Amino acid sequence: MLLEIHNILKSFGGLVALSDVSFNLEEGEVVGLIGPNGSGKTTLFNVLSGFFHPDRGRIVFDGLDITGFKPHRISRLGLVRTFQIPKPLPELTVLENIRVAAFMRNRHDRAATLAAEKVLERIGLNKSGLVPSHKLTYGQKKMLELGRALATEPKILFLDEIMAGLNSAETLEVVRLLQNIKKEGQSFILIEHNMSAVLALAQRIIVLNFGMKIADGSPDEVIKSEAVIEAYLGRDQ
Amino acid sequence: MSFLTEFLAALIYGILAGGVYALIAVGLSLYFGLMGIVNFAHGSIVMLGMYAAYYSFTLLGLHPYLSLVLVIPLFFLFGMALETGLFRFMYKAPHNNQFLLTCGLMIVINNIALTAFTANTRTLQIPFLEAGFSVGGIVISYGRFLAFLVGVVFYLLLTLFLRKTMVGKAIRASAQNREGAKLCGINVSKIFTYTFGLGIMLAGLAGLLILPFSGAYPDVGDTFILSAFIIIVLGGMGKISAAFWASLIIGVAEAMGSTFLSSGVKYLFPFLLFIVVLLFRPTGLFVRRT
Amino acid sequence: MKNQIIKTLLGLFVVALLCWLPFLLGDYYLYLLVLTCLNAYLASSWNLIGGMGGQLSLGHAAFFGLSAYASTFLFQKFGISPWAGMWFGVLIAALYGALIGLLCFRYQVKGTYFALVTLAFVEILRIAAVHLKTFGGSEGIVVELKGHSWSAFQFETKVPYYFISLVMLAALVLVINYFRNSRFLSYLKAIREDEDVAYALGIDVFKIKFWGLVLSAALTGLGGTFYAQYVLYIDPPSIFGLTRSFDMVFICIMGGMGSIGGPLLGSVVFSAFMEIANTIFKGGYGAAHLILYGILLMVVILVFPRGLISLFNKHTSSE
Numbered sequence: 001m002l003l004e005i006h007n008i009l010k011s012f013g014g015l016v017a018l019s020d021v022s023f024n025l026e027e028g029e030v031v032g033l034i035g036p037n038g039s040g041k042t043t044l045f046n047v048l049s050g051f052f053h054p055d056r057g058r059i060v061f062d063g064l065d066i067t068g069f070k071p072h073r074i075s076r077l078g079l080v081r082t083f084q085i086p087k088p089l090p091e092l093t094v095l096e097n098i099r100v101a102a103f104m105r106n107r108h109d110r111a112a113t114l115a116a117e118k119v120l121e122r123i124g125l126n127k128s129g130l131v132p133s134h135k136l137t138y139g140q141k142k143m144l145e146l147g148r149a150l151a152t153e154p155k156i157l158f159l160d161e162i163m164a165g166l167n168s169a170e171t172l173e174v175v176r177l178l179q180n181i182k183k184e185g186q187s188f189i190l191i192e193h194n195m196s197a198v199l200a201l202a203q204r205i206i207v208l209n210f211g212m213k214i215a216d217g218s219p220d221e222v223i224k225s226e227a228v229i230e231a232y233l234g235r236d237q
Numbered sequence: 238m239s240f241l242t243e244f245l246a247a248l249i250y251g252i253l254a255g256g257v258y259a260l261i262a263v264g265l266s267l268y269f270g271l272m273g274i275v276n277f278a279h280g281s282i283v284m285l286g287m288y289a290a291y292y293s294f295t296l297l298g299l300h301p302y303l304s305l306v307l308v309i310p311l312f313f314l315f316g317m318a319l320e321t322g323l324f325r326f327m328y329k330a331p332h333n334n335q336f337l338l339t340c341g342l343m344i345v346i347n348n349i350a351l352t353a354f355t356a357n358t359r360t361l362q363i364p365f366l367e368a369g370f371s372v373g374g375i376v377i378s379y380g381r382f383l384a385f386l387v388g389v390v391f392y393l394l395l396t397l398f399l400r401k402t403m404v405g406k407a408i409r410a411s412a413q414n415r416e417g418a419k420l421c422g423i424n425v426s427k428i429f430t431y432t433f434g435l436g437i438m439l440a441g442l443a444g445l446l447i448l449p450f451s452g453a454y455p456d457v458g459d460t461f462i463l464s465a466f467i468i469i470v471l472g473g474m475g476k477i478s479a480a481f482w483a484s485l486i487i488g489v490a491e492a493m494g495s496t497f498l499s500s501g502v503k504y505l506f507p508f509l510l511f512i513v514v515l516l517f518r519p520t521g522l523f524v525r526r527t
Numbered sequence: 528m529k530n531q532i533i534k535t536l537l538g539l540f541v542v543a544l545l546c547w548l549p550f551l552l553g554d555y556y557l558y559l560l561v562l563t564c565l566n567a568y569l570a571s572s573w574n575l576i577g578g579m580g581g582q583l584s585l586g587h588a589a590f591f592g593l594s595a596y597a598s599t600f601l602f603q604k605f606g607i608s609p610w611a612g613m614w615f616g617v618l619i620a621a622l623y624g625a626l627i628g629l630l631c632f633r634y635q636v637k638g639t640y641f642a643l644v645t646l647a648f649v650e651i652l653r654i655a656a657v658h659l660k661t662f663g664g665s666e667g668i669v670v671e672l673k674g675h676s677w678s679a680f681q682f683e684t685k686v687p688y689y690f691i692s693l694v695m696l697a698a699l700v701l702v703i704n705y706f707r708n709s710r711f712l713s714y715l716k717a718i719r720e721d722e723d724v725a726y727a728l729g730i731d732v733f734k735i736k737f738w739g740l741v742l743s744a745a746l747t748g749l750g751g752t753f754y755a756q757y758v759l760y761i762d763p764p765s766i767f768g769l770t771r772s773f774d775m776v777f778i779c780i781m782g783g784m785g786s787i788g789g790p791l792l793g794s795v796v797f798s799a800f801m802e803i804a805n806t807i808f809k810g811g812y813g814a815a816h817l818i819l820y821g822i823l824l825m826v827v828i829l830v831f832p833r834g835l836i837s838l839f840n841k842h843t844s845s846e
């Protein structure tokens with residue numbers, strides 16, 4: 001079991017953002033995390049990656065209890081997340097951005113540069129390597145988010161709406177890339193609103209609503225689940 | 238003097254000083270809360286207020302409390318000019334750059350003062366203000382007392398203004414949500430200008446009130462700016478009621494430090510206090526923790 | 528291949544020129560040149576944590592001054608050569624940097640707050656220096672003149688000072704340049720750009736910031752001892768004063784924060800500017816040159832936020 005999440009509770013003041021959320025993830029699994037806006041998906045990512053500490057609950061990653069660990073430590077252990085709104089390191093070039101990530105697994109600058117160049121090619125930005133990253137288009141910035149995460153050689157990747165705001169061509173590119181890394185055995189959790197992308201990639205879907213897990217199963221099961229339909233469409237009164 | 242008397246004297250003195258600090262801190266907090274600019278030159282404005290009062294007296298024969306009528310509109314206009322002529326261009330810049338810009342402004346203002354007024358300390362001798370009244374063995378100068386009163390009055394006026402008038406409400410709205418305010422038809426750009434003008438006006442006023450009991454010299458603003466920042470950090474940047482109460486607290490703290498600490502440490506005290514406050518409560522004591 | 532030859536020849540020419548320069552210039556201009564080198568050195572030291580790390584320290588004079596006072600005190604009271612004393616000074620400066628770093632970075636003091644705290648930390652030292660008679664109080668310390676003596680780090684002519692300051696500057700710049708793509712500096716820049724991303728990419732933000740500050744403090748301290756031995760007089764305002772801190776920052780900003788050539792360019796422009804200002808406003812214009820200094824600072828921030836070096840960097844990234 002690569003990731004075990006036990007009874008996570010997270011509230012902000014009086015607002016409960018996550019309530020008794022539990023699930024597991026095996027190595028090599030791709031899970032889609034969906035739910036209406038405000039259901040707690042990004043908060044969950046923040047908690048799992050160490051940016052927030054849960055009020056209650058445990059997170060076990062690769063056999064190690066990482067609850068309460070600082071985010072950089074969790075990253076180094078192999079649990080890497082991207083940001084919903086892309087955050088390039090603006091004044092650094094695209095290559096430099098990825099190189100920073102590559103330093104996690106490559107101590108010396110030449111090795112890191114080589115590793116970064118490989119990732120750069122993989123994500124299709126090799127022509128933009130020397131461009132200051134603030135000059136990239138939105139779609140390219142999202143690709144850069146993915147590229148940086150990949151350069152850290154993660155055990156599990158958390159992608160937060162990596163396809164949001166992309167046009168169909170860009171989305172196709174991302175899906176193709178993700179299918180490739182899935183074939184390589186990469187585990188990842190995908191927060192997405194783009195259902196066709198999720199269905200194309202995920203073997204399993206978890207649905208959150210108002211901070212609670214309301215479904216966890218194969219895409220077929222989940223789509224048919226009453227609770228899920230109600231969450232998205234409401235109930236006939 | 239018994240300990241109790243010393244303590245009470247420090248307490249009273251501190252509160253009185255705090256009331257005037259409030260004008261400085263509230264002004265700074267007002268436009269910081271709205272525009273996010275930390276203005277290092279604010280203390281220099283206070284200094285200019287002191288000189289304005291000084292020259293009103295020596296050149297025009299106006300008692301400081303009369304030249305108030307001149308200083309207030311003058312500094313308000315000056316503030317508006319600063320906003321439209323300078324600060325307006327800095328809203329999109331990173332915070333570090335904004336701060337450094339204000340440092341540059343402080344250098345310019347202080348040295349213009351140095352060139353124009355020379356380094357000699359200017360004091361104003363106004364017998365009435367220097368005389369005092371006695372309360373239980375503690376002497377309180379009229380100058381400080383009146384300054385405190387005027388400070389409090391203006392603070393209350395400001396609170397009323399912000400709460401009851403359309404412009405005041407527009408300021409509060411803009412501070413809470415700039416985009417939302419724009420959508421409500423508020424000319425946020427003008428609001429920025431007026432608010433900055435207000436803040437500067439209060440600083441100038443503070444200088445005027447301080448002159449009767451403190452000499453004016455070009456660098457005098459440095460002492461005020463430090464206290465003002467402590468106050469704002471303590472009270473929570475942007476909340477003016479918190480700034481007011483924090484001013485009183487800091488006034489008392491500094492007075493206590495001055496009275497009871499040995500002469501070496503006494504000068505270090507404001508800085509140590511500053512560091513402690515910034516380390517442990519950068520969002521202020523009065524801000525509710527979310 | 529031809530490029531390499533041309534570059535090497537050019538480099539040798541510059542080195543030769545720099546070596547010959549002190550003998551070409553009169554005493555006054557040599558004095559300026561030494562100060563320019565020292566300022567460039569100090570600005571480069573500040574640049575490590577300020578420009579590359581993005582932590583705006585307005586209190587670097589603290590490190591400069593602590594080392595200056597430490598080495599001078601050891602020399603005056605115990606006759607310890609400044610060459611040895613300076614390492615002690617550097618240690619003290621580094622320790623103070625560690626204190627500030629420990630407190631500020633642990634408690635997430637950032638941006639303008641950090642700038643203000645560093646100001647407080649240096650003001651404390653300045654006031655302490657004014658009140659402590661053992662360290663000369665407000666009158667400062669006059670370094671005992673030993674004439675021309677290598678062991679006492681004092682020379683009759685400015686020429687040895689020039690070469691020492693040049694070597695310090697060159698060493699610092701070359702080392703930083705060599706390591707410019709290293710993990711440490713890359714991490715530092717990442718922190719400057721976006722701390723959240725830095726955390727997400729596995730960077731121990733506290734550790735990097737902390738060591739960045741300590742290193743910067745130590746390097747600045749070295750400059751402090753040099754200054755003490757060059758000017759042979761130290762007092763609280765010149766050593767711990769606001770101007771001392773501001774100059775370092777200003778030079779870096781003017782030249783280009785975060786870049787390697789920026790502090791160098793900034794120092795040259797700064798010296799030139801101050802010279803011109805002083806010449807024009809010699810005598811009865813009060814603090815006019817300081818007014819210009821402040822205006823220049825504001826203009827640079829408004830018009831060249833990335834520094835004057837951005838004029839030369841149009842086609843590459845700002846590093």
